[in-house]
Amino acid sequence: MSRILAWLPIIMLAAPAFAQRGEGGPTGFNMIGLWSGMYHEDELERTDPGPPPGDYTGFPLNEAGLYHADSWHADLVSVMEHQCIPHNAPYSMRGPANLSIHAETDPSNGRLLAYIIDGTFGGASRTIWMDGRSHPSKFAAHTWAGFSTGEWHGDTLKVVTSHIKAGYLRRNGITYNDNATLVEFFDLHDKYLTVTTLTYDPIYLTEPLLRTETFVWNPYQPMGAPHAYGATCQPAPEIPRPYGWVPHHLPGTNTVVTGFSEAYGIPFAATRGGAETMFPEYRKKLKTMTIPPQQVFLNKFKREHEGPDGQAKEAGK
Amino acid sequence: MRILLCLFAATTAFAQTPMEVLHARGNVYMFASDSGNVTVQIGEHRDNDGVLMVDTGTAQMAEPILAALKKLTSKQLKYVVNTSADLDHAGGNDIISSTGGTRTAEGRGPLAAEVNIYAQDNTLTRLSAPELHIPEKGLPTMSYEQLKDFTFNGEAVQLISEAPAHTDGDSIVFFRGSNVISAGEIFSTVTYPMIDLARGGSIQGEVKALNHLLELTVPEISQEGGTMVIPGHGRLCDEADVTEYRDMVTIVRDRVADLIEKGKTLDEAKAARVTRDYDGRYSQPKWTGDMFVEAIYKSLKQGKQK
Structure with a gap:
């Protein structure tokens, strides 16, 4: 008994420290830190100059998705309202992304509330709520990052994201709709963080789109202000265009897809x-x-x- | 036929769905349901404050709307704006306007209604049609052709006609201080825009209205946030969502125009299935992609004849 009493203060001191391991979850790892993007997976499409028009390989497109991709015109990015769009949640881990992952904790008890992932292109930082809250109503606004909740499954962090704005899955016209959902699995292998993503969009895809991206732990990684680009990006009419111009290929006229x-x-x-x-x-x-x-x-x-x-x-x- | 079209949205709205109240921004709230959205501005300002409601939903929605309003404020309802004559936008005028204060006592307000009900000229005309049997207190008390603006709850409020688009009586309401636009039927996140040709709608006007919305909206950061837009139906939006919708409507319009240019008949245009990439997202049993194509086809043909 006296032995137990002797150990009690140490146990009591250790308890909050263990709880703070909630930053890594009950059995999960600690995601907090700086992670450099590696682009060895699908490098040609992920870095400059990006995917060529007509490269739809690797996508379980249905008829609607294919028809839509063929109507996409590369000039769309020059439309004022499109110029400052950041990478969306289903794509942001694939673009230039040197991540800074930090935690938001409840100041009253130190419990983990959320992981924040900064560093994705265009400043649509991700917030992964870890406090068990539910997703918002279907009437709530959508964002590029969407609304994410996470939970640990052993050493894997599973993240479910809804409320994402419609956007691209590949930067050549392959898109998803705004009712798509994203499921991600974060795994640590030595110093490598692997993110496995499943994008569900039954409107354009016959089955979930599965992709992976890998990051390497890099405590020396320089980080800029995460929202600097998004805050300062100012659309400008680079070429005179007609009012309300929306570039697209009419059905059967897209000659660049070949x-x-x-x-x-x-x-x-x-x-x-x-x-x-x-x-x-x-x-x-x-x-x-x-x-x-x-x-x-x-x-x-x-x-x-x-x-x-x-x-x-x-x-x- | 006109009545049938007018009742179109209302018939889709009869299913009673729970109403949710979302804070859009500033003084403005969105009362959302599957039947359609109602925009509510609430504020406090010396001698000129209270509640302004954009659209009153269906008659069936009136009670849930009033119950939700009561939870938010004890302020008096003073203004109603109808963005169109659809009965899922003006069907609750009668019941809801009865809850407002009587403004006739001091001779400042209209005689017909207990609150001021504003609408574009053509919306007033259509709501006044005898066959609709709308009680007098549910009719607009004041109308405008292009623009009406005033200050309420400490911010400038602009009622801007976007007609012709969905019909010849469409309006949007811009709350300039709160930075929120209530867009009415010209913008929806659940269906294609219903171009009601029988009531003066126009696809070219619809595209123009959406582009005008994009002129008014200003994103905050990374092309999101900033000006919030409450659609006639669907979820709370911002400029990027309007852009997505504008792009869709423009692209489908262009595809149908191309078929007309090639001499295709209406049946051939429908058979081309040019909405196939958007049908999964926007086609609804009551307003399908085929119906949308037909409306565009006829609207463009009408435009050429003029």
Whole structure:
């Protein structure tokens, strides 16, 4: 008994400290810190210059989603109301994102209220509520970051996000609707933070879109003000346009969507997305298709091996 | 036919749904339900304050609206604005205006209603149609053609005609101090805009009205927040949401115009299914993508004939 009493003060002191581990959850890890984005997954679409028009590979698009993607016009980003749009929640982890994750705690008891994720492009910082609150009503406003709640499942933080504004899943016309929901899983592997995202949009997708992004712990990472871009971005009419101009391709007139197929030597049908194209069995079908010449590699070969007159370059020149 | 169209929204609204009160911004609240939205401005200002209500919902919504209002304030209802003559926007005029103070005693207010009811000229005309059987105290007491503005609850309030868009009597209400716009039927987050040709609606006017909304709204940061917009139906919005809707309406309008340019008939235009990418989001049994295409087709044809 006396032994227990002797240990009691230490236990009592330790209890709040353990509770504060709520910052990492009952069994979860501590997310707080600086995390640098790694772009080795789907790098070509995530960094500049971004995805080429017509590259719908990897998306379980349905007819409506495909029709909509084909109507997208790259000039849309020059429309005043589109110029300062930040990356939305389903995309923000894929864009340039050096994250700063910190915690919001209840000052009265130190309990974790929310994780705040700063650093996503355009300043739509994420708030992941960890206090068990419910999602707002269907009449509440939507934001680019959406409304997120999280809970620990062992060492995985599961985050569910609703109330997201309509936006892009890939920056070439593949979009989701504003009633889409996002489910994310945050996992730690050594010093790597992996975010697995599932985007549910039954209007444009036949099944959830699954993607992953990885960040590396980097305590030396410099951080700018998270909302500086969003606060100072001022839309400007860069090119005179008619009043109310909304650029888009009329059905059947989009001639740039074939460019990706031609550039990379991928059968056009295989670039159109759809669940079928995402499974290994599709490779059998691919073998029956005509493979167009790979213009990107042909052009590269010409640059490296041919002179302007089409003659082979001499060695060493 | 006109009555049928006028009753269109009202018939969709009869299902009683719980009413939610959301604070939009500043003095302005959104009374939201599946039947439609009501905008309420409440404030305190010496000698000129009380409640201003934009739209009164259906007659069935009147009691829930009044109950929700009572929880918010004991201030008197002094103004009602009808953004259109639809009975899901003006159907509660009669009941709700009865709760206001009598303004006739000092000779300052209109004789017909116990509160001032404002509407665009054509909305007054349509609500006054005998076949609607709207009691006198439910009719607008004052109307305007383009603009009416006044100060209430310490902020400038602008009633701006956007007609013709949904009908020839549409208005929006801009609460300049609170930075909130009540958009009426020209903006919805649940369905395509209903272009009611029989009551003077116009697709070109609808697009123009949405662009005007975008001129008035100013985002706060990262293209969100700032001016809040209360749609006729659906959730609380801001400029980015209006942009999404404006883009959709413009794109569908352009697709139908292209079919007309190519000499397609109405049936052929419908068969082209040019709303297929938006139907999952905006097509409703009472106002489908096909109906929207038909309204656009006829509206554009009418415009060419003029």
